[in-house]
Amino acid sequence: MIRWLRSIISVTNRPLHDRLAALISAAVAGAVAVTGVAAYLITTFTIYRQTDAELIDIASLTSQWIANDVEGMGQLNSDALATANVTLMLVRSDNRTFSPPGSSDVLTVTSAELAIARTQTGTSARTGTDSKGEPYRIVAVPLTDLNNHYALVLGRPLAATDAILRSLAFSLLTFGLLAVLVAGAIGWVIARSGLQPIQRLTEAVTRVSETEQLEAVDVGGMDELTDLSMSFNKMMAALQSSRERQQRLIADAGHELRTPLTSMRTNVELLIADDRQGMLPDGARGEILRDVAAQLGEFTQLIGDLVHLSREDRVEPHPEPIDLRDVVDNAVTRAKRRGPGITFDVELDPLYLVGEPDTLERAITNLLDNAVKFSPVGGTITVRLIGDRLRISDEGPGIADEDLPHVFDRFYRSSSSRNTPGSGLGLSIVAQTIKAHGGWVKAGRSAAGGAEFTIRLPGSSEPPEGSAETTGTIPAVPVTE
Known part of the structure; x- marks a missing residue:
């Protein structure tokens, strides 16, 4: 039987x-x-x-x-x-x-x-x-x-x-x-x-594979198959959103890459024409070469930012116990070299956490570079690390209210910053990195009228037990995904 x-x-x-x-x-x-x-x-x-x-x-x-x-x-x-x-x-x-x-x-x-x-x-x-x-x-x-x-x-x-x-x-x-x-x-x-819901799911999957149209299925009832249909619809929505983000990223990347490539192509054509006809005045050739080098640097930075954004939103490869003060100090040191005429007012309280110091330093450096870019000569950039909050503010023109909801979008550049160098990806990298570390970042106006960025990261003001500050050595910390 x-x-x-x-x-x-x-x-x-x-x-x-x-x-x-x-x-x-x-x-x-x-x-x-x-x-x-x-x-x-x-x-x-x-x-x-x-x-x-x-x-x-x-x-x-x-x-x-x-x-x-x-x-x-x-x-x-x-x-x-x-x-x-x-x-x-x-x-x-x-x-x-x-x-x-x-x-x-x-x-x-x-x-x-x-x-x-x-x-x-x-x-x-x-x-x-x-x-x-x-x-x-x-x-x-x-x-x-x-x-x-x-x-x-x-x-x-x-x-x-x-x-x-x-x-x-x-x-x-x-x-x-x-x-x-x-x-x-x-x-x-x-x-x-x-089994009609399963049949509808089968037809939907077949339709997606044949037409590549991510369409949801009708949901009816309150049983387990209905839950399966709802999960399928959520998956379709997530795939549609991912596809739209991918298409938008490709379109925006193509647009942003086209600009330095066009300018570089024009300069290279001028150099080729000058090599044949000697049409450029004295000193123009060197100026064009310097312009090409700057465009190559901008192009390299844009490619690096795109590669960084293509990574999954998680901390990798190996988080480690860090003191955020060290990360901020390194980022401030780098920013000072790019803004020699700007004063940095820095006060840092201890904040211990587990993270990836390189990506955090890059994110904080992006915020400081943004502050340096828009700060007037002789201006002051204020950096405060109090508790689990890091605030970076400048004395520049600030961010318009209509731009605040979009400053962390990929390739977004306000009307006042379109003539300044940059790819429009720096703040997106900041948002992705902080989110991957379990925190958040928001933009606003500082007391001096400039831009102010606030970062919150989960951590403690007390060093972890058995850390380098208490034993003189850095303990081995297990990495969890």
Whole structure:
């Protein structure tokens, strides 16, 4: 049975709803078979037990009559026995048998009846036959007279009882098969309707693979398949958003790359033309070469920023325990070289965290370079690290209110900064790096009217136990993704 069920489930060349319907039919067939067999056996046992009890009662009562007149069999004859639908005979302890006058049916006697005659204890009940081979239910009770011991054997034909049992078996089989067919049909309908969400998902996946259109599927109901459909729609939305971001990144990158490439191409063509015709005045060739070098630097920076943004939003490759003051000090040192006429007002409290110092230093350097770019000559850039907040502010023109929601978008450049060098990716790198470290960054206006950027990073003002500040060595810290 189990092997048969496995063979049904393992059929892979049929639709799923057909397999479910077959499985339901098999389960119902098993239940009907067990119930039918149990019902048939219980009914048979009950009928035989009731027949035995009735025959034993008749035999016990009859034995009292016959005990007083064994030779005349208690004046019983074949007509009286036929009316009671029983056959009667006596078995003496020496295995001799006696039947009432006129009786033509003789029951087959076995050792069970002979044992009753000899021991005069208990009763027996069994299924046997008569001399014609007809089935009988036969019981025996002890009987004794003044001289001999007997067993009174009483039998009742089982033809009617067997007919009833055959009718019961036929009814159970017929209605069981009908139940299996009905259950299979209902199971097929339920399976087909229940698997409609999966069918819709299959069609949606096929449609996506054929048309590359990321369309959502209809969601209905409140079951697990509905949850699957909702998850599929979320996945489609995420893929659509990712595709749009990718297309926007490619378009923006193409636009931003086109500008330095066009300018570089123009300068290179001028140099080639000058090499052929000597058309440039003195000093112009060197100026063009310096311009080409600057464009190459801008181009290299743009490529590096694009590669950085293409990484997944996670800290990699190996975070380590760091003191953010060291990272900020290194970034300020680099920024001072790019803004020699600008004052840096720096106050740093300790902040210990686990992160990637190189990417954090690059993000903070981007903010400082942005402040240097827009600070006036002789201006001051303020850097404060208090608690888990790092604030960098300048005295430049600040960020317009309409630009604040977009300053961290890739390639976004406000109207006031379009003529300044840069790729428009620096602040996007800052936002991605801080987010990867579990923090956030926001832009606003400083008290002096310039731009102010606030970074929040999860950390502690106390050095970790066993760190270099307490033991003189940097402990090995397990890296968790």
